[in-house]
Amino acid sequence: MTDQAYNFAYLDEQTKRMIRRAILKGLAIPGYQVPFASREMPMPYGWGTGGVQVSAAILTPDDTFKVIDQGADDTTNAVSIRSFFERTAGVATTTATSAASVIQTRHRIPEEPLTEDQILVYQVPIPEPLRFLEPRESETRKMHSLEEYGLMHVKLYEDISRHGHIATSYAYPVKVEERYVMDPSPIPKFDNPKLGDMAAIQLFGAGREQRIYALPPYTQVVSLDFEDHPFEATKADQVCGLCGATDSYLDEVIVDDAGGRLFCCSDTDYCTARRAQGHQGPAFLDSEAVA
Amino acid sequence: MLADALAGGFDTPATQSAHAFRSVMEAMARPGAIQGIQGGAPPAPLSVAAGTVLLTLCDTDTPIYLAGKADHSDVRAWLAFHTGAPLTGPSHAMFAIGDWDALMPLSSYPIGTSEYPDRSTTLIVECAELEANGTTLRGPGINSKAMLSLPETRAFQDNRALFPLGLDFIFTCGDRLAALPRSTVVSRSHGEAAPAQGAF
Amino acid sequence: MYVAVKGGEQAIESAHAWLAEERRGDLNIAELSIAQIREQLKLAVDRVMAEGSLYDPDLAALAIKQSRGDLIEAIFLIRAYRTTLPRFGASEPVDTGAMACDRRISATFKDLPGGQVLGPTFDYTHRLLDFKLAADGETPDAPSRESVPGDVPHVTEFLNREGLIEEAPHDDTPPPDLTREPLEMPADRALRLQALTRADEGFTLGLAYSTQRGYARNHAFVGELRIGKVAVEMDIPELGFAIEIGEVTLTECETVNQFKGSKTEPPQFTRGYGLVFGQSERKAISMALVDRALRWEELGEDNVGAPAQDTEFVLYHADNIQATGFLEHIKLPHYVDFQSELELVRKLRREAGADQVQEAAE
Numbered sequence: 001m002t003d004q005a006y007n008f009a010y011l012d013e014q015t016k017r018m019i020r021r022a023i024l025k026g027l028a029i030p031g032y033q034v035p036f037a038s039r040e041m042p043m044p045y046g047w048g049t050g051g052v053q054v055s056a057a058i059l060t061p062d063d064t065f066k067v068i069d070q071g072a073d074d075t076t077n078a079v080s081i082r083s084f085f086e087r088t089a090g091v092a093t094t095t096a097t098s099a100a101s102v103i104q105t106r107h108r109i110p111e112e113p114l115t116e117d118q119i120l121v122y123q124v125p126i127p128e129p130l131r132f133l134e135p136r137e138s139e140t141r142k143m144h145s146l147e148e149y150g151l152m153h154v155k156l157y158e159d160i161s162r163h164g165h166i167a168t169s170y171a172y173p174v175k176v177e178e179r180y181v182m183d184p185s186p187i188p189k190f191d192n193p194k195l196g197d198m199a200a201i202q203l204f205g206a207g208r209e210q211r212i213y214a215l216p217p218y219t220q221v222v223s224l225d226f227e228d229h230p231f232e233a234t235k236a237d238q239v240c241g242l243c244g245a246t247d248s249y250l251d252e253v254i255v256d257d258a259g260g261r262l263f264c265c266s267d268t269d270y271c272t273a274r275r276a277q278g279h280q281g282p283a284f285l286d287s288e289a290v291a
Numbered sequence: 292m293l294a295d296a297l298a299g300g301f302d303t304p305a306t307q308s309a310h311a312f313r314s315v316m317e318a319m320a321r322p323g324a325i326q327g328i329q330g331g332a333p334p335a336p337l338s339v340a341a342g343t344v345l346l347t348l349c350d351t352d353t354p355i356y357l358a359g360k361a362d363h364s365d366v367r368a369w370l371a372f373h374t375g376a377p378l379t380g381p382s383h384a385m386f387a388i389g390d391w392d393a394l395m396p397l398s399s400y401p402i403g404t405s406e407y408p409d410r411s412t413t414l415i416v417e418c419a420e421l422e423a424n425g426t427t428l429r430g431p432g433i434n435s436k437a438m439l440s441l442p443e444t445r446a447f448q449d450n451r452a453l454f455p456l457g458l459d460f461i462f463t464c465g466d467r468l469a470a471l472p473r474s475t476v477v478s479r480s481h482g483e484a485a486p487a488q489g490a491f
Numbered sequence: 492m493y494v495a496v497k498g499g500e501q502a503i504e505s506a507h508a509w510l511a512e513e514r515r516g517d518l519n520i521a522e523l524s525i526a527q528i529r530e531q532l533k534l535a536v537d538r539v540m541a542e543g544s545l546y547d548p549d550l551a552a553l554a555i556k557q558s559r560g561d562l563i564e565a566i567f568l569i570r571a572y573r574t575t576l577p578r579f580g581a582s583e584p585v586d587t588g589a590m591a592c593d594r595r596i597s598a599t600f601k602d603l604p605g606g607q608v609l610g611p612t613f614d615y616t617h618r619l620l621d622f623k624l625a626a627d628g629e630t631p632d633a634p635s636r637e638s639v640p641g642d643v644p645h646v647t648e649f650l651n652r653e654g655l656i657e658e659a660p661h662d663d664t665p666p667p668d669l670t671r672e673p674l675e676m677p678a679d680r681a682l683r684l685q686a687l688t689r690a691d692e693g694f695t696l697g698l699a700y701s702t703q704r705g706y707a708r709n710h711a712f713v714g715e716l717r718i719g720k721v722a723v724e725m726d727i728p729e730l731g732f733a734i735e736i737g738e739v740t741l742t743e744c745e746t747v748n749q750f751k752g753s754k755t756e757p758p759q760f761t762r763g764y765g766l767v768f769g770q771s772e773r774k775a776i777s778m779a780l781v782d783r784a785l786r787w788e789e790l791g792e793d794n795v796g797a798p799a800q801d802t803e804f805v806l807y808h809a810d811n812i813q814a815t816g817f818l819e820h821i822k823l824p825h826y827v828d829f830q831s832e833l834e835l836v837r838k839l840r841r842e843a844g845a846d847q848v849q850e851a852a853e
Contacts, residue, residue, distance in 0.1 A: 008305035012575065017350055020312050021385075024348075025409035027319045028459045028472030030431045034409045035673035040570040045816030047823065058316065060309040070827045077823050079499040107827045125820070136803055138676045145405035163839050169831035177431055177474065179455060188831035199434075201320045208813045210673040216320040216432030216474075236834055252830055266827050 009056040009089040015039055019057035019212065023203060026214035031176030032144070033127050033211040041207065048081055049207030051104045051123035055085065058119060058203070059102060064092045066100035071108035071249065071266035078106070097269050107170075109191040111248045111270040114200035116217065122185045124206040127213065129173040129183040149181050152224065160229050169234075174221045181224070182213065189223065190235045190249045196221035238263040241283030243274035296368035299332035301346055311347040318461065318470035323428045323437030325421060325469045334365035340463035341388055341415050342369075348413075349374040349386060356384035359393025361417070381412070388415040391442040397449075402456040411473075413459045416442065421464035430475040439469055447477040514559050528552035537740070537769025538562055542811065543569030544670065544689045546739050546768055563691075563811050570812055574670070581665075583724040583733050587743045587766070589642050592719035594770075597646045599712045599747055605643035610718060611770075646715040647745050647762065656747060656760040676803055683785055683802065687778045688767055690809035698784075698799045699777035707784045707797035711763060714747040718770050742767045744775035748783050751790055761790055781805065 007013065015037075022036040041049040059065065065085055069078040073095040081104060082093050094100050097110045106123040114120060126132075130140040133151045143149070152173060159167040172189035174196075176182050184195055185204060195202070195215065202215040215221060225231035236250040241262045248270055250263040262283055265271035301307040307330040314328040333342025349355060355376045357366060370376055381387060381399040394414055403411035418440075425440040426447075439462075441447060450457045450473055457473030471477075515522065529536055529552040539551040543566045551569060558564035594610025597603055609615075650656040666681035678686070687695060702709055720740050724733040744765040752758030763783030765775035784799035794800055808814060 006575065008309065012577070013304055013308065014350055014352075016308070016312075017348055018352065020316070021348055021353070022409070023316060024319050024413070024459070025411075027316070027432070028474060029408050029455050030474060032408060032455060035407075035675065037670070037672050040567075040574040040812065042571040044567070044819060045813045046818075046820030047816060049816075058309075058313065060313055061306055062310075070824050074499045075824055076499045076503055079503060083500070106823075107825070125817070137807070138803060141406050164842060165835070165839065167835065167839070169835040170828040186825075186828050188827055190831070201316070208817055214320075218434045219431040234831075234834060234838075236830070249827070250830070251826055252833065266830075 006088050008061070009059050009085065010042075011039065011053065011056045015053075016057045019053055022212045023054065023057065023214060026203070026212050027201070027216050029180075030215055030219050031174075031180030031182040031213060033206075033213045035210055036212050038207045038210040043080070043084070045208035046125060047077060048104070048106060048123040050205030050209075050212070051106070051121050051207075052081060052084070052205075053207055054121050054203050054205035054212060055102060055104050056089070058121070059085065059089050059091055061090060063101045064094050064099055065089075066094050066097065066103045066269075067105075068103065068108060068110070068267075068269075069106040070251075071110075072268040074268065095269050096273070097267075107186050107188075108249070108266060109187055109194045111245075111265070111267045113194075114198060116199045118200040120198075120200050120202045122187075122202065122204045124183065124185045124204045124209075124211070126171075127183055127204065127206040127209050127211040129171075129181050144180060147179065149175075152181060153226075156224060157226065160226070166225070166229060166231075172231075173224050175224060176215065177220050178222075182221075184221075188235070188249055189231070190233045192221075192223045192231070193233050236263055239281060240265045240271060240274075241281040243271045243279045244281040245271070245274055245279070295334055295365060296372045299334065299342070299369060300373040301330050308347045311343045314468065315344055315347060315461065315470070318468055319432075319459070319472055321432045321437075322430065322471050322475040323423065323433065323439040323469055325423060325439075325467050327466060328468050329466050334363070334369050336360045336363065336417070337366055337388070338417055338463050339466040340468045341417055344415055344461060344463065344468065345370065345376075345386070345388065346373055349376040351375040351377070353385040354379035354383050356381045356387040356389075356412075358387055358389025361389040361393070384412050386413050386415060388417070390417050397446055397458060400458055402453055402458060405456070408455040408457075411456065411458055413461060415461045415463055418442065418462050418464045421462055421467055421469060427478045428471070428475050429478075432472075433475070439471070441471070441477065444477055444479050447471060447475070451476055514557070523556055525549055525552045525556060528555050534770060535560075535562060535565075537771050538692060538774070539565045539569055541768040541771050541774060542566045542689050542691065543573065545569050545573040563815050567812050567815075580725060582736070583726060585721045585723060585739070585741070587717065587721055587741065588645060590717055590719040590721045590741070590743070592643050592717050594718040594772075595643055595715070596717075597713070597715045599646060599714050600649075603646060603649070643717070645745065647747065650714075650747065650760060654757075654759065657751075657762060659762060674806060678802055678806055680782070680786065680789075683806065684764065684766070684778075684782060686806045686809060687765070687781060690778070691811035691814070692771070692774045692777070694809050694811070694814075695774060695777040695781055698805060699780035701797065702780050702784045702799045707787065707795055707800045708749075709761075709763070709780065709783045710749040711746040711780050711783060712748070713776065714745045716742070716744045716772055716776065718742045718772065740769050742769065742771050742775040744772065744779040746776075746779040746783060751792075761786070 019036060022034045026034045038053060041052055043049060067078040067082040069075040085091055086093055097112045101117060102119045104121040128140050130143055130152060133155055134140050156166050170188045171183055171186040172192055174182050174184055174192060184192060197218050199217050201217055204213045223231040236252060238250055239246050240248060240250060242264045245265055248265045248267060251266045253262045255262045311328050311330050314326040318324060318326045328340050328343050331339060331343035331346045353376050356379055384400060387394055400412035401410060403409060420440060422440040423438045425438060426444055428437040428439055454473050459473055460471040462469050529548045535555055536548050536551045539554055539562055540546050554565035554568040557568060592608060594612060595605060595608045647656055669682060669685055720738045722735045723737050723739055725736050726733045746763035748761045748763055750758040750760045763779035765778030767775045781799055785802055787794055787800050798804055
């Protein structure tokens, strides 16, 4: 039921128009961070206020909405955001990736490829990929305008000289359409290859930092790397203990006091659907691990 | 006259604008893809699509430039009542609306700055026809290529050359629209004559 | 199923119910009323109004009750409510010269027109716990006198007449609104003051204190501190003139600072300014010092690299709602990112041969 005390999808119409204009400019300039007058939302900054504002600006009553956090539909913050929109927008919700028209996510891209009929909304904590190299907004804005990304390459190369590898495993920076370096939000770098050439529209909202950016469908997105150290999308070298998947990103769960481990899909819908189809992982041989 | 100005807005603004925005967003995200749009009933000469886009995106924060025939007293009154948007000349316009010829020259609109390329005009171009043919489009949002009946080619190539600065276009025709952001690469299809019919 | 922790919804509901119970506390103890909080915890109400950017003592009191006395949480409730309110317009600038002062002191002059009025201040109380309050809170009436009619002139005006302090020319430019436009650098003084007036009191206090200890010292004197009510007027287009729509209590602090001068310009004192909702004088004084420190560039001073001189640093970190949200968000699950770090560290250790060392040790 929609809560009548608030406007459809909570935000007032003027705020939605402001966000919608920012989304359009974001789509027109892929990877560029559009400043927007983020509003104070009834949930804390850093807990998805950017994604929530973007979702509120794009949802229609006909949408089916899915929310994931760490790939899971039932993590507490995902539950909280889903119920917020059930209450304020009256939209249908789902946990099935394929049934959703709008998916709001924190830290993952679903395993199942998205379609042209879907929109993926990311919650972004720090939208500026150069922020940890240069804390000043006035400076980083200049660097983007001049396409001056040398600092980023120096940082990545320092990693290589110190560790033998690029030591960034999540929020791994990408270059969009050979122009803007973009933060893909803190997704594991395993997900980076899904960013490019995706059929769905991808929208990124950073509430506290007041930025919106976007990737239109079929946009060229390249993870930064070097010829002698090419980008690698890595994950745990294991199979999902529950569904046996070999191609999904895995969480590692400690299952007993002796430090026993279970690896399982971070994308709970993917895992559930596979098990429903009869797939079984090695953990089922060990009944204790899946009590 | 006043009654006309009061009519033609959204009956249920929150949901109608939500649906209308999705059409505009899909159009901008997929250059060349033609979308249906409805909800607004603007006075002549504005099309339903153009009027609905204005209702969806404009308010007191968005200066609008009315070009040529679009600069009509009925349109002014209708926009004032439903959006409150201030009217302005091209050099300060966040949105501009009119026929292609009336909107010229493109050099008079802001194209953004290198630090804020988003601060550029979005032009709503009223078209006599809007078809998936004529000019070839490639770039972000497009799966290999798309076709769209653009009023001309050169202007959009020049605009693309400004990237990431530049103008963004929404083409409206009746209750349909398509868009062409600055990121799209435009080329004339092989063996096709200059589509003079595209620019009315 | 061990992994897919179902029941997040149930857990949240239960947590909320428990929270409500804890908020109420022992049912044998009378419940606090909004009026009690508004009247007896007035300074907390004032802080919530100031940093919540909404002047409504009843709502602020409600927020304090709902937040169990956690003032940042109360400020958050007010901010989130404020953002949903429609805007009818902007008031005329308030005239603090016409303030009905409850308190008005100057540290720069022994006496002055309008007088030194201590008002209801903690300043000279001995900080001894008053156990009478624990027994009953009844207090004798304070002595009163007729207020002296007429405006109370600003101290800085007396200095201005002699040209001893920098001019603060009248400016009718509408100020930017940081609640409606994204914060952008460089920020002009109007925007900085707007950010500072709703900034966290503790953060502002710490920065102001740092300037006193030498991190961009600006030799501040409290030229004047005044607390009282001012009328709020709004221009009504239909009427063609402004009418009074209410009054608000404000605290205003004007500091007289470090003079400047050159071969061509005779020396002049400079200004810092603080204006805050309610009775919030620690905040107003802090604001004036930080305002003055941030003005280094326009006054042609050196940037000594002090935090209080750094507009971007101050403005981006002064908002306690932004800060607390981001700080506390690290409570949320981050196990996907942690997992990717785990994989990376294991890989790097493997390559460094650390695992072998470890195993050998075992």
